[in-house]
Amino acid sequence: MQFDHATIVTADLESARRFFVDIAGLTEGARPPFSIDGYWLYANGRPLIHLIDATAPASAGRTAPRIDHIALRMESAAEWQALLGRLHAHGVDYQAARVPPMGPQEAQAQLFVALAPGVVVEFVTALHHAQP
Template structure:
């Protein structure tokens, strides 16, 4: 067996609607098909793939309200200039890291629950 790629990230949240809106509006994802689980949630898609699975929970023990075990997750992307402009237009806090040693530009963002996400762009864009 050989691992080829990350399939999805599953995030528990007390802010399900806010998280759906953020991932759709900030990262351009869309809500798509999800099995009929007996708990609230959403699967967020890019193209035909559900990369982020959200699970709605009622207790405050989700996301940044507890000590996180996952430091970050990342996406590869293109369109650096337009994405950075989108973040600025929407007044989204982010940190840019130009990683010349590996030829990428990393834009670090945090969702409403405080989960750290970085979006990696080719440095030559």
């Protein structure tokens, strides 16, 4: 099993798109012609994030936004440093945290960005990638 995608329903569609493209480094790509506005944002050729405009009526029992957080893993120190550079260049606030080691898994570095009320994006990498 592997992560397929996360869908974020937001009333601020353009700000969410800019964050995921300009900060997270995803690219805007093809999206089926749904009747509601939105974007599909890609990483490594796969649509990872689906953004949907929250101006559409909510389905029964569903609220918008409908996600707590998603986590995107950076696999190298270069990716991590590039992310930090983009966060700083765009003046995006974040909270740093660490996941302690567990068994054979090494400690992890985390950054949390509040994208919108109720929506948080976590970036995570091996702790040694986050060392200066």
